[in-house]
Amino acid sequence: MKYFLGVDIGSATTKVVLLSYDGSGDKILGYSIKETGPDGNKTALDLIYDLLKTHNLSLDNINNIVATGYGRVKVDFTQKTKTEISCHAKGISFLFPNVRTVIDIGGQDSKVIKIGKNGAVVDFVMNDKCAAGTGRFLEIMSKVLQISLDGFGEVHLRTLEHVEITNICTVFAESEIITLISEGVPKEKIIKGINYSVAKRAFSLAKRVGIEMEVVMSGGVAKNIGVVRALEDLMGVNIKVPEEPQIIGALGAALFAKELS
Template sequence: MTECVSIGIDVGSTTWKAVAVDSKGNILASIVEEAEPLIDRQTERALAELKAQVKAGDGVRIGATGYGRKRVRADLVLTEITCHARGAFHLTGKGGVLIDIGGQDTKIIKIGNNGDVLDFSMNDKCAAGTGRFLEVILKRLRVPFDEVALRFNKAVNSIPVSNTCTVFAESEVVSLVAEGKEIDEIVKGLHQSLASRVASLAGDIPPDSEIFMSGGVALNESMVKSLVDRTGRRIRVLNSPQLIGALGAALAAR
């Protein structure tokens, strides 16, 4: 087995991710778990598991990122913005615009042709426009994640969810349900509303810029489709999108 030189840990608001890489940045093993409240304990346990999988010694370098990064004993601590950009550039080898929709925030990162972060923007403190927003509303609608795409595709029309605040959007959805609106149409409208928010955060993306997507929400194909429809552009979802931040942290720590 190729030697593991570094491990990147991304402690997000909803999931805990780690990636072990070799000297060329190839992913040797990874772990994705739901984030636990006791970050230190989860990190200690899961990191030991990952190290055992790749037979990494104590000398392996650790890079940490994500909201819980300060709770990780690491050789290098970097923000998700830098790590997602590094991870994405490593996989694509080119610049472009990266849309990362995570649990707690949405980031639009402009990456230069040499992998530098040229600029970035994020949603403000409101959770509207994040993975959490989707999660809250889907839970209220009792739609499990694996049914989302099916219901989205079944809906002929869509009912827009207009509120920009997660809390108000939830009550708006409750009202729509009470009015007897079709759940599938609300699901479709919900995704389109979120896509619209993300697109306005992204602003004008130059036509020659490729658009990539990372973060847990990239696994939601209805969301990707809504973004494609909204932007009128092709969007490339990176492999294992949830792991891009951890990959970037591992690469930076090498």
């Protein structure tokens, strides 16, 4: 049995995936997710040791480790680093072999990747310059509304109507929402409007690379069913979501680690 680790150190969260290979196929043995904090390198190592302990393994049992994500350049315990785009394409293709379009919305950025056969990256576009359209935008609006971010999806499904959030800038959008609250607009309609606002940013990126079926959404925001439904409405397609959408980059990194052996 061979073991491989993939590490994805994002600006918001760090993810680690443990992959095994027994000669007949790859298997995800386990994964861990934690807020990155001020020291992504330490956070990643803490997750690795905890994950290995759970499976009665040590670093000596690991054949290769590959890192990706925002903090990959600072790690000192891996054999190689790979870009986020490559790892997301690799990870999604492992779970969904027929995928052609990946929409990934994380804590600080969003990206859309067009994938060819065998998980090859055909094209991609990325937004990492503005918080609008990311998980950070949702977090800020959650605090303004004083409603848990975990409830945004369920609230979204409770109403058929939503208000348009017209401001693209996060700061101005925050002021717009405060105004809507003061005007007595129901929070359900505001939340649905916020989800649509995020979905519209992703839809705009997707149109730039071209939308092809099968479409899969990854990243932490994929856990918000409201954003997923809004995207489906805007795109006119069904969107698949992995069981754990946050670990795709780390999974891809683990698969690349296997290719090094």
